[in-house]
Amino acid sequence: MIKMLLLSSDNLKAYYVLSEGTVRAVNGVSxxxxxxxxxxxxxxxxxxxxxxxxxxxxxxxxxxxxMGGSLLLNGVDLFKASDEYLRTxxxxxxVSMIPQSALSALNPTExxxxxxxxVLKTHNKELTDTEITEIARxxxxxxNLPTDALNFYPHxxxxxxxxxxxxAISTLLNPDLLIVDEPTSALDVSTQKVVLKLLKRxxxxxxxxxxxxxxxxxxxxxxxxxxxxVMYAGKIVEMGQMEQVMQDPKHPYTKALVNSxxxxxxxxxxxxxTYIPGEPxxxxxxxxxxxxxxxxxxxxxxxxxxxPTLRALGNGRYSACFLNESTTEV
Amino acid sequence: MLKIKRFDxxxxxxxxxxxxxxxxxxxxxxxxxxxxxxRDMPPSWQHPLGTDSLGRDLLAQLMYGIKxxxxxxxxxxxxxxxIGVVLGGISGYKRGLADESLMSVTxxxxxxxxxxxxxxxxxxxxxxxxxxxxVIIGVTSWPGMxxxxxxxxxxxxxxxxxxxxxxxxxxASRVLFEDILANMAAYIFTSFIIHMSGAMxxxxxxxxxxxxxxxxxxLGLILFWAQTMYAISRGLxxxxxxxxxxxxxxxxxxxxxxxxxxxxxxxxxxSK
Amino acid sequence: xxxALFTFSLIIFLLPRLIPGNPLAxxxxxxAQRGQANPEAVRIYERMLTDYFKFDRxxxxxxxxxxxxxFRGDLGTSVRFFPSKxxxxxxxxxxWTLALLIPATLVSWVxxxxxxxxxxxxxxxxxxxxxxxxxxxxxxxxxxxxxMILLYYFAVQLHLFPVAGVHSPLRxxxxxxxxxxxxxxxxxxxxxxxxxxxxxxxAIGMRALAIYETGSDYLLYAESLGVSNRRLQRFVLRNSMxxxxxxxxxxxxxxxxxxxxxELVFSYRGTGYMIYQSLISLDYMLIQGVFMVLMxxxxxxxxxxxxxxxxIDPRIRTGYMGG
Numbered sequence: 001m002i003k004m005l006l007l008s009s010d011n012l013k014a015y016y017v018l019s020e021g022t023v024r025a026v027n028g029v030s031x032x033x034x035x036x037x038x039x040x041x042x043x044x045x046x047x048x049x050x051x052x053x054x055x056x057x058x059x060x061x062x063x064x065x066x067m068g069g070s071l072l073l074n075g076v077d078l079f080k081a082s083d084e085y086l087r088t089x090x091x092x093x094x095v096s097m098i099p100q101s102a103l104s105a106l107n108p109t110e111x112x113x114x115x116x117x118x119v120l121k122t123h124n125k126e127l128t129d130t131e132i133t134e135i136a137r138x139x140x141x142x143x144n145l146p147t148d149a150l151n152f153y154p155h156x157x158x159x160x161x162x163x164x165x166x167x168a169i170s171t172l173l174n175p176d177l178l179i180v181d182e183p184t185s186a187l188d189v190s191t192q193k194v195v196l197k198l199l200k201r202x203x204x205x206x207x208x209x210x211x212x213x214x215x216x217x218x219x220x221x222x223x224x225x226x227x228x229x230v231m232y233a234g235k236i237v238e239m240g241q242m243e244q245v246m247q248d249p250k251h252p253y254t255k256a257l258v259n260s261x262x263x264x265x266x267x268x269x270x271x272x273x274t275y276i277p278g279e280p281x282x283x284x285x286x287x288x289x290x291x292x293x294x295x296x297x298x299x300x301x302x303x304x305x306x307x308p309t310l311r312a313l314g315n316g317r318y319s320a321c322f323l324n325e326s327t328t329e330v
Numbered sequence: 331m332l333k334i335k336r337f338d339x340x341x342x343x344x345x346x347x348x349x350x351x352x353x354x355x356x357x358x359x360x361x362x363x364x365x366x367x368x369r370d371m372p373p374s375w376q377h378p379l380g381t382d383s384l385g386r387d388l389l390a391q392l393m394y395g396i397k398x399x400x401x402x403x404x405x406x407x408x409x410x411x412x413i414g415v416v417l418g419g420i421s422g423y424k425r426g427l428a429d430e431s432l433m434s435v436t437x438x439x440x441x442x443x444x445x446x447x448x449x450x451x452x453x454x455x456x457x458x459x460x461x462x463x464x465v466i467i468g469v470t471s472w473p474g475m476x477x478x479x480x481x482x483x484x485x486x487x488x489x490x491x492x493x494x495x496x497x498x499x500x501x502a503s504r505v506l507f508e509d510i511l512a513n514m515a516a517y518i519f520t521s522f523i524i525h526m527s528g529a530m531x532x533x534x535x536x537x538x539x540x541x542x543x544x545x546x547x548x549l550g551l552i553l554f555w556a557q558t559m560y561a562i563s564r565g566l567x568x569x570x571x572x573x574x575x576x577x578x579x580x581x582x583x584x585x586x587x588x589x590x591x592x593x594x595x596x597x598x599x600x601s602k
Numbered sequence: 603x604x605x606a607l608f609t610f611s612l613i614i615f616l617l618p619r620l621i622p623g624n625p626l627a628x629x630x631x632x633x634a635q636r637g638q639a640n641p642e643a644v645r646i647y648e649r650m651l652t653d654y655f656k657f658d659r660x661x662x663x664x665x666x667x668x669x670x671x672x673f674r675g676d677l678g679t680s681v682r683f684f685p686s687k688x689x690x691x692x693x694x695x696x697x698w699t700l701a702l703l704i705p706a707t708l709v710s711w712v713x714x715x716x717x718x719x720x721x722x723x724x725x726x727x728x729x730x731x732x733x734x735x736x737x738x739x740x741x742x743x744x745x746x747x748x749x750m751i752l753l754y755y756f757a758v759q760l761h762l763f764p765v766a767g768v769h770s771p772l773r774x775x776x777x778x779x780x781x782x783x784x785x786x787x788x789x790x791x792x793x794x795x796x797x798x799x800x801x802x803x804x805a806i807g808m809r810a811l812a813i814y815e816t817g818s819d820y821l822l823y824a825e826s827l828g829v830s831n832r833r834l835q836r837f838v839l840r841n842s843m844x845x846x847x848x849x850x851x852x853x854x855x856x857x858x859x860x861x862x863x864x865e866l867v868f869s870y871r872g873t874g875y876m877i878y879q880s881l882i883s884l885d886y887m888l889i890q891g892v893f894m895v896l897m898x899x900x901x902x903x904x905x906x907x908x909x910x911x912x913x914i915d916p917r918i919r920t921g922y923m924g925g
Binding site (some may be wrong): 447531534535539540557563565582 | 605606609610613617618621623738739741742743744746747750751753754758759852862863866867878881882893
């Protein structure tokens with residue numbers, strides 16, 4: 001019997017409906033996240049990855065609109081769930097997100113320990129204050145965070161500390177899936193390392209099952225991700241095991257991405273640094289056919305005319321490019 | 331979509347009342363100051379709202395009153411806006427000594443209960459035209475305006491395009507006009523509307539205590555006479571309810587128009 | 603603060619004196635009316651009074667006299683209500699006014715803020731569509747007009763409430779239950795008219811602030827962790843309350859002015875009514891005294907507000923402590 005995947009989405013679509021036009025931020029995303037996996041989602045700014053993260057969380061705030069597809073979390077069809085269900089059973093418990101603006105995610109007029117109290121109490125009204133303090137203290141120790149921080153206000157903590165505290169609060173209820181959106185972008189390298197260590201620790205101590213790590217920084221992903229999905233113009237263009245994709249990228253965009261990053265591995269370093277010409281497409285008015293074709297050096301007639309679909313290449317590898325045509329369609 | 335609807339409602343009510351005040355008297359040629367009618371008459375074809383205790387036709391009073399109240403509101407708002415923009419703009423742009431001194435003046439102006447000033451000035455001028463009352467109200471309400479303009483100017487002055495203009499050696503007045511005031515146009519406009527609404531209500535309050543215009547009639551003055559003649563105790567509701575209702579309608583519609591414009595210019599405020 | 607006080611004392615001293623008119627006029631007219639119509643006698647009185655009030659002394663001397671007495675706590679003697687002392691007059695009328703204003707303002711502030719937040723959360727839904735217009739109209743309604751309507755409907759038509767005054771003219775103020783009920787009876791309509799109008803005002807103001815706050819990151823984040831709506835509303839309330847607290851202090855000045863009109867409509871013998879009399883009759887001493895008291899109270903209110911600010915917003919607290 002095949003074990004149920006933690007998260008699986010099928011042809012997920014969500015657009016921003018604005019007066020100036022419709023932005024197709026998530027334009028048919030089918031992905032699967034297994035248990036006990038750190039899954040990386042990489043893409044340039046504006047490719048729709050943050051929107052995807054929000055949609056996977058069921059945080060669909062107007063003008064964002066759900067346009068189609070399905071999303072199963074632990075087998076539960078989230079789009080059929082009521083608001084009540086989302087609030088009491090899903091958010092914080094099944095899936096939890098650390099938003100891109102994590103530094104301002106904490107209420108400035110409440111102490112850290114009070115925020116923890118509210119989160120815990122909402123899901124278990126019986127808890128006493130002493131029990132809450134115990135839980136908070138233990139969790140902070142487990143995650144190598146100073147328990148003093150509990151008594152501070154957010155503005156009294158450093159940026160890196162606030163990030164780690166936010167991560168701690170997001171995982172209080174031991175969510176199955178933790179989504180982190182650009183957790184390291186605003187931090188210096190040494191703090192980045194600390195945050196990455198924290199995330200790994202969360203997964204290793206089984207506080208969370210899987211982590212979806214959304215970023216534009218390949219170098220960071222290399223340090224932490226097991227699997228990776230590459231996103232471009234609202235679609236996933238390549239998926240696979242982290243190392244495999246890095247060593248042998250199949251999609252031209254992935255190739256270009258890998259080549260544009262300086263890495264210590266000699267084989268990759270040999271290729272030299274290249275940049276990707278052109279700009280990401282305007283998602284309210286995307287080019288026809290393959291969305292990457294204007295910037296692709298291998299583009300041909302068919303690329304301009306038709307859109308390639310994400311196909312399985314065997315071995316857990318997927319790619320959406322006419323160059324990699326294979327037998328199985330996803 | 332909802333905001334467009336609200337704006338429509340607001341502007342419609344506003345227009346209806348304005349038309350009543352301006353076109354009304356032309357269509358219905360009755361003198362609001364004719365004391366010759368029978369007193370305290372109930373509504374009739376001749377006097378749709380009846381007459382007051384001094385024999386004046388109430389509908390004519392109402393229409394004339396609308397005109398005067400609108401006039402006072404408009405003039406007072408213009409005065410407040412002009413003074414407020416000039417002083418607030420200079421204060422926020424120049425900063426330093428000019429700012430400090432202007433701000434202390436403004437603060438004192440804000441704290442001083444304007445009622446005090448207005449009543450005393452009213453006692454000084456035994457005969458007051460609506461224009462004078464408008465000037466008094468305008469001159470006592472500019473501090474609030476100046477404060478807001480100053481805040482806006484301060485934040486706008488930090489922006490790059492202003493810096494660029496200064497670097498290009500534009501004269502201070504040119505910078506002020508082109509870069510700062512031009513960007514504040516929406517704010518100034520909505521503030522103007524709010525001030526107009528406030529001025530109308532202020533005039534009504536002044537008139538009610540006898541410190542309003544001593545000529546003509548306004549919505550506040552109608553209420554003043556109603557109050558003086560004990561219209562409430564005597565149950566003459568057609569005397570004091572319509573003017574107040576019109577005031578409320580005017581103030582509310584102005585507020586709706588102002589806040590809809592605000593939402594339009596500032597997309598962040600739009601509803602979901 | 604001290605600078606403001608001194609400046610204000612100068613203004614309140616000079617302004618009435620700049621207005622042409624004899625401060626003694628009203629008083630002398632009253633004396634003449636009481637049967638002392640003899641012009642010679644009136645002139646003697648005038649000289650006596652002018653001497654007593656030192657109105658013939660140079661302005662700067664009068665000012666020093668005024669300030670000197672002020673520091674000793676002596677607010678002088680009223681001209682209009684001679685020979686009552688200003689402090690007596692204030693003491694007699696102020697309790698009535700404060701008893702009306704303070705509860706009415708506080709009640710409407712609390713209810714208004716709460717409603718404002720709730721409406722902001724329920725934006726666009728049924729509750730908002732009904733309640734918001736009502737609150738809007740209430741906020742733009744002058745409370746003296748609301749007073750007129752209430753008076754008309756409940757007092758004149760339904761005879762449920764008395765039409766005027768603080769208490770029945772036949773009764774003498776005492777602490778009996780009977781009197782207190784009579785007092786409350788008279789108190790209800792003026793109280794309601796202020797509360798209804800003011801609640802609308804505070805609610806609309808709070809709604810605007812709350813709507814801005816509902817877009818905040820921390821709120822979205824807390825919501826994504828399943829925190830209840832009620833708790834979220836409390837966050838918004840607390841974080842957007844600051845401008846409302848300032849508004850409360852500044853409001854004090856305007857409310858007293860508005861109370862003036864309300865008191866007139868209801869013939870409620872409070873300080874507002876007295877202020878009106880003093881302004882109309884150009885009673886220098888009373889004007890000075892009352893407005894100085896007003897100013898001091900206002901500055902005190904602002905000071906208290908600053909303290910409350912620091913209590914509510916920990917960011918300001920840290921700033922003060924140099925954190």
